Structure formats: C-alpha cells, structure tokens
Amino acid sequence: MSFLERIPxxxxxxxLALIVVxxxxxxxxxxxxxxxxxxxxxxxxxxLEPGSVVLVGANVGTRDLEMYPQLVATFKQLKSKDAKIIxxxxxxxxxxxxxxxxxxxxxxxxxxxxxxxxxxxxxxxDSALSAFALDMxxxxxxxxxxxxxxxxxxxEDVNSIxxxxxxxxxxxxxxxxxxWARIISIxxxxxxLVAVPGAFAARxxxxxxxxxxxxxxxxxxxxxxxxxxxxxxxxxxSMYAPLLLSSIVLLLMMIxxxxxxxxxxxxxxx
Amino acid sequence: xxxxxxxxxxxxxxxxxxxxxxxxxxxxxVSEWAKKGKxxxxxxxxxxxxxxxxxxxxxxxxxxxxxxxxVDRAGPGDPDRSHAYPMLRYVAMNCAQRNCRLITTVGKADxxxxxxxxxxxxxxxxxxxxxxxxxxxxxxxxxxxxxxAGVMGxxxxxxxxxxxxxxxxxxxxxxxxxxxxxxxxxxxGGMARMTGxxxxxxxxxxxxxxxxxxxxxxxxxxxxxxxxxxVATQDYIKFFLIAVIALGALLITGGIExxxxxxxx
Amino acid sequence: xxxxxxxxxxLAIVAVLGFFMIFSYPLxxxxxxxxxxxxxxxxxxxxxxxxxxxxxxxxxxxGKRVTTRETGRWQYSLSLLxxxxxxxxxxxxxxxxxxxxxxLYDILIGAGRLTFVSLRGFFVFSAFYRAYRAxxxxxxxxxxxxxxxxxxxxxxxELFFPQLNVFTKWLLDVPFVAGNRAIAVIGGIAMxxxxxxxxxxxxxxxxxxxx
Numbered sequence: 001m002s003f004l005e006r007i008p009x010x011x012x013x014x015x016l017a018l019i020v021v022x023x024x025x026x027x028x029x030x031x032x033x034x035x036x037x038x039x040x041x042x043x044x045x046x047x048l049e050p051g052s053v054v055l056v057g058a059n060v061g062t063r064d065l066e067m068y069p070q071l072v073a074t075f076k077q078l079k080s081k082d083a084k085i086i087x088x089x090x091x092x093x094x095x096x097x098x099x100x101x102x103x104x105x106x107x108x109x110x111x112x113x114x115x116x117x118x119x120x121x122x123x124x125x126d127s128a129l130s131a132f133a134l135d136m137x138x139x140x141x142x143x144x145x146x147x148x149x150x151x152x153x154x155x156e157d158v159n160s161i162x163x164x165x166x167x168x169x170x171x172x173x174x175x176x177x178x179x180w181a182r183i184i185s186i187x188x189x190x191x192x193l194v195a196v197p198g199a200f201a202a203r204x205x206x207x208x209x210x211x212x213x214x215x216x217x218x219x220x221x222x223x224x225x226x227x228x229x230x231x232x233x234x235x236x237x238s239m240y241a242p243l244l245l246s247s248i249v250l251l252l253m254m255i256x257x258x259x260x261x262x263x264x265x266x267x268x269x270x
Numbered sequence: 271x272x273x274x275x276x277x278x279x280x281x282x283x284x285x286x287x288x289x290x291x292x293x294x295x296x297x298x299x300v301s302e303w304a305k306k307g308k309x310x311x312x313x314x315x316x317x318x319x320x321x322x323x324x325x326x327x328x329x330x331x332x333x334x335x336x337x338x339x340x341v342d343r344a345g346p347g348d349p350d351r352s353h354a355y356p357m358l359r360y361v362a363m364n365c366a367q368r369n370c371r372l373i374t375t376v377g378k379a380d381x382x383x384x385x386x387x388x389x390x391x392x393x394x395x396x397x398x399x400x401x402x403x404x405x406x407x408x409x410x411x412x413x414x415x416x417x418x419a420g421v422m423g424x425x426x427x428x429x430x431x432x433x434x435x436x437x438x439x440x441x442x443x444x445x446x447x448x449x450x451x452x453x454x455x456x457x458x459g460g461m462a463r464m465t466g467x468x469x470x471x472x473x474x475x476x477x478x479x480x481x482x483x484x485x486x487x488x489x490x491x492x493x494x495x496x497x498x499x500x501v502a503t504q505d506y507i508k509f510f511l512i513a514v515i516a517l518g519a520l521l522i523t524g525g526i527e528x529x530x531x532x533x534x535x
Numbered sequence: 536x537x538x539x540x541x542x543x544x545x546l547a548i549v550a551v552l553g554f555f556m557i558f559s560y561p562l563x564x565x566x567x568x569x570x571x572x573x574x575x576x577x578x579x580x581x582x583x584x585x586x587x588x589x590x591x592x593x594x595x596x597x598g599k600r601v602t603t604r605e606t607g608r609w610q611y612s613l614s615l616l617x618x619x620x621x622x623x624x625x626x627x628x629x630x631x632x633x634x635x636x637x638x639l640y641d642i643l644i645g646a647g648r649l650t651f652v653s654l655r656g657f658f659v660f661s662a663f664y665r666a667y668r669a670x671x672x673x674x675x676x677x678x679x680x681x682x683x684x685x686x687x688x689x690x691x692x693e694l695f696f697p698q699l700n701v702f703t704k705w706l707l708d709v710p711f712v713a714g715n716r717a718i719a720v721i722g723g724i725a726m727x728x729x730x731x732x733x734x735x736x737x738x739x740x741x742x743x744x745x746x
Contacts, residue, residue: 131575
C-alpha cells in the first residue's frame, strides 16, 4: 500500500482527467435526492403571484456549471409564473452574463421594459445598493443599454425595495449575497433566496438557518436538484457525473492516503 | 413601539443604535488608555516566528521572498488590507536588514502606490535605502485570475524560497499555493475574513493566521498601542457578548423574553 | 500642500459623512434617509472614476514597460495594452451587446478564466491528497468532518448511508452554523471598531502615513 504515497503528481492528474472525460464521452444519469433548501427555493418561487416583481442580483460572468444553470432554471420557473425580473449587477462582467441569462431562459420573447429590465453594472457596492433600495429610478437613471428607467413600464409601480416581491441574490465572494443580506434582506425583511457556488456556501447555511434566505441553491448539486424539480434539465445535470466521480475518487484517495500514513507511522513506532 | 422609539428610531434598530454608541465609547476609552501608556501582552503566534525563519531560509538558499497583500479593493475599512500592510512592513524591514530580495505583487492598481511606499519606507527605516528596488514591486493585473497567473509565473521563474500571502485572495488562491509548493517554498498565509479560501489556505500553507489572528499578529508586530488597544477592545466586547448570549439562551429556555425584546427594541 | 488640506480636510469629510451614514441606519428621519440616498449616488459616481483610474494606471505601468523595452516583459505589456485598446474601441463603436464584442469577451476572458478555474480542480485534488493527513487528533476530527460533508454532497452516499447523512445534516445545521455565526459576530465587531477608528481619525493608515 505504500506505493500510494509515492504516486507522482502527474499520474494523479491523469487519473482525474480520465475520471472527468469518460462520463462526458459516455454520459450516464445521476439520481440526486432533493435537499430541503432547494425545495424551499422552488416552493417560494412557485408561490409567487402572476405579475410579481423579482429583483435578481446576478453576479455570473461566465457560463459556469454552478451559478449559471441555477439562474437559467430560476428564470425559466419565474417566466412560467409570469414574474417580472429586474437584474442588478455588481460587476461589468456580470452585466454580460445577464444578457445570456435572458436569452437562454426565453425572457427575450417578452417585452423589454415591461416584463424584464437589465439595469447592468452599478458601481459602489453597499452604498449604491442602499441608495437603490430607497429610490431605484433616481439611483439608476439608465439601464444597461442606456434607456431611461423612468420611462419604463415596469418602474411605473416599482420604485423602492418595498415594491419588490422577491429578491434573489446570486454570486460568490465580495460583493455578493452577503451584501444583499446586509443591505436588503435583513433590514427590509424582503422575501429572499440565494444561489451560490460551492466555495461560498459556508455563510449561506447560516443565513438559511436564520431565515434571511427562505431557500437556497448551493453549488452544482443545488443546480442539479433544482433542474430536476423544475423539469428544466440543463448543463448542470448533464455535467454532474464527472463532478460526482471525481468527488468519489478524491474521497477514496484521501482515505487511502491517511490509511497508508497511519500504517507507516505505526510501523515506524514499532 | 413607544413614543420615543417611534419619534427617532426605525423599528427594531433602536437597540443597535445604543450598542454602537457603547462600542464607540469603549473603543475611544481604550484608545485613550493606550495613549497614556497602557499596553496589552499578546500571545505570540507561531507564524510570526515562521516569517523570520522563512526569510532566513531565503537568505541561505539565495532565493527571493514573495509577498502578496491580496486582490481586494483598497477601501479604508477593508480588514484584510489594513492588517496585511503592517505585515508587509515587517517583512520588508526584515528582508532589507538581511539583504534578502523581496518581490511584492499587487493585485489592484489603486494600492500600487501605497504598497510601493511601504516597501520603500521600510528600507529607509531599516537603514538600507539602497536595498529598495522599484522593479520588485509589481502590479500584475486587476482580475483575480490574471493576478494569480502572474504570481504563479513569478514563483516558478524566480524559484521563490518563502511565499507570504496575507489578505483576501479570492478563488485562485489554491493555484498560487500549489505553484509555491511545486518550487518547494515555505508558505505562510493569513486572511481576516471567513470565505471558502480559508480552507485552501489551511491546506496549502505551512503556517497560517485565521481571522482575528491576522489582526493580532499585525498588532503584535507593530507593537503600536493603538492596534494593541483595538485587539483588547474586541476582546472586551466579545466577553460582553458571550455573557449576553449565555444569559439570553438561559432566559429564553426558561420562557423569559426580556432580553430578546430588548435586543429587538 | 498645507497640513490642513492634506490631513484635516480629508479627516473632516470622512468623519462627517461616516457618522452620518452610520446613524442614518437606525434613525428614522426624512433628512437622513434622503441624504444617505444621495450619498449612495455620489459613491456610484466616484466608483466609476475609480474604474477609469484603474485603466489609467494600467497604461502608466505597462506603457512604461513597452517604452523602456523591459527585457522579457515588454511584449506581454504590449499585447495587454493592445487588447485593452481594441476591446474598448470595439465596445464604443459596435456596442457592448454586439456579437463581435461578445465573441472577443468569450475568447479573451471567458476561455482564459474557465481554463484557470479548471486548473483549480487539479490543484485541489493534489492538495487534498497530499496535505490532508491526520497527524494529530484535532486533524483527525477535521478529516472526519471533511469526509462526512463530502459524502453528504455525493448523492450515492445518501442512498447507501442515510443515517450518516442525518448526522452530517445535523453537523451542518448546528455546530457549523454556530461556528459561522460566532465568526460573523467577531468579524462584525472588528469592522465596527475599525470604522470608528478610521472615521474619528485615530487610525490614519488609509491616508498613507501615520502622522
């Protein structure tokens, strides 16, 4: 078993590469039990009335396998509930990602300015978000495309966070969901959901337990669960098998590495 | 809500107002106490000794030390940056005194001048102004991946002996730490906020400072009464909050909601 | 520049606006609400200028490398500045929503970023295998917790070891949340104290000196 300790890095990387590539070439379905926070996320959106206004803090700048499929499926479910969407971005890259979200979810079939608005990148993080919550139109006077927000049908009855029915905070790191929780969800008590990649999930479990987020999608698994619940199967589901297999292999190698380490240390003591 | 409360406070935020006033009062009082000569003894942290050993190792091997202060913005309230700067000054002075090359990488354009000034002033204060080399303070790029690619290149090309990473490094931290591992560098890190990267730092670093340890290390190194006072203030407030939480848990278990109502006033 | 302009005026601005913004949160007052909203908009404008400042800094630093033909680096700096100019010009002329701009963004930023992120997978693999050793009992506890949480995330384990997952869920919902909350409270206190020190001028490190 001591050979496990001497495995060259390249061999370990090759094993990992094979583990990832093989299920891409020969895909197989993976059954994923639905966790409580994903179900609550789904149920919260399902309970929206037609015409509800949803403010989405979308912070995804690439078509990744965690946040992007989470938000695409979210937008599809929102569209099925005739919900209106306002997108607010913390970064210029996320503003690009928002355009793809509208395209891939079918919102571009609806009327811009009335059913969905892309506000784009708003610099200033917490301060800007705080001002936006109080007075949306005067804080962000033009949208991502340069159109005046004051003349948009969606903003006729919506001008502050009090007029928003649901907030969805998405993103990783800073600025991200923590900013939304601190500036919007906790002070105003707005109905809120979160969608985050796995690396930034730690804090969100706490917010979910506190009731700041009524539900949450965590990492690619959350995206897979949600796609399964909504029936909108996407890239997260089709790409889940490599993640699953690589996690299992990593787990086994960690355990094996420690077993070898313990055996060797006992041999040395003996 | 009572009349007074309605007149001045938003519902549920009154207690917060008074708590903040109390925190400010304690902070000011401790700050004044520190100015009058009061000092607090901080427990020495192993990574602080390790920094010195790491620099010694670099001198023996004839290889440089690398320092990164993170890739976050330079906002005045940024906790990681504020505590990475005293660490940088300490490392720069140590390196200048021992004539060890220090490469400092910068991930945000707006802090380049500040970091460059810290390194230059450290050289002057160490009595070795000629040690300072402006070419060794390098701005690599604004994007975290661009920055990480640059750092990985520096670690590999320069065969860095000691890699010091204090501050918020975002998702590409593990890449940089593994690159350091590949060249056999001693790696010491620290982060003052709780993110997923803290786990990577624990995995990849030989020594690391977690959250408040970075704050305390910066205070320990500088021995600045103000910073020591800040650490002491945090401890006093923490003790108070622990007492409140324990009392509140006991009271609410017994069905008494006085403390909960007070906090939500 | 006199000390008043260099030191006292910035301190006064930070003090007045800092306390104003802080106390506008708990206090219910039309003046503070309106003013904090306005201040938030000023931050948007200032942040926009900061972005432009970042671009100017890039030109200064990389431009110097190109003009001095710094050995081994000037070519990369030239390609960086060239990319910056081309993408910016394209954005101004065709718009940021054009197909060409989106294509350039994808190949320059998107592909590079995803490549780098995929490297992370290999490095995490290597780090976990090499570094996760239970050398002490505390390390053993941490390793056990890691294995439990990883098994929780892997749905096959949930199908074969449901009892283990009940325990892991409890682990995530109770001790993990408790620890996170404690860290969040501590971090919050630290930020409040730091904010006070900066606003009142006790800590002047943000001004670039301690005088």
